[in-house]
Amino acid sequence: MVEKDDKRTETLRLNLLNNSAAYLEELKEKREARLWKADELPGSLYDAIYGLSKSEMDKIRKNYDFKNLSALNNKNWPKP
Known part of the structure; x- marks a missing residue:
C-alpha cells in the first residue's frame, strides 16, 4: 500500500x-x-504615453517626482 x-x-x-x-x-x-510592443514609426509622445498602463505611468510619475498627476488616466485623454 x-x-x-x-x-x-x-x-x-x-x-x-x-x-x-x-x-x-x-x-x-x-x-x-x-x-x-510594436510601435509605428515615426511615433509621437502622445502615442508612446497612450500605450502605457496605469501602473507604468505611476512608476514614471514616482521616479521623476511629478506632483498632482496621480489621478490622470491616459485612456480618458482626447486623441489630438
Missing part, C-alpha cells in the same frame, strides 16, 4: 512540476509581449 501511495505521489509531483513549468513559460511569453 505504501508503494502505491509513493508512486501516486511521485506522479502527482511530476504533473505539478510540468504544469508549473508550462505556466511559467506562459507568463514569460506574456511579459515579453507586453515589454516589446
Whole structure:
C-alpha cells in the first residue's frame, strides 16, 4: 500500500512540476509581449504615453517626482 501511495505521489509531483513549468513559460511569453510592443514609426509622445498602463505611468510619475498627476488616466485623454 505504501508503494502505491509513493508512486501516486511521485506522479502527482511530476504533473505539478510540468504544469508549473508550462505556466511559467506562459507568463514569460506574456511579459515579453507586453515589454516589446510594436510601435509605428515615426511615433509621437502622445502615442508612446497612450500605450502605457496605469501602473507604468505611476512608476514614471514616482521616479521623476511629478506632483498632482496621480489621478490622470491616459485612456480618458482626447486623441489630438
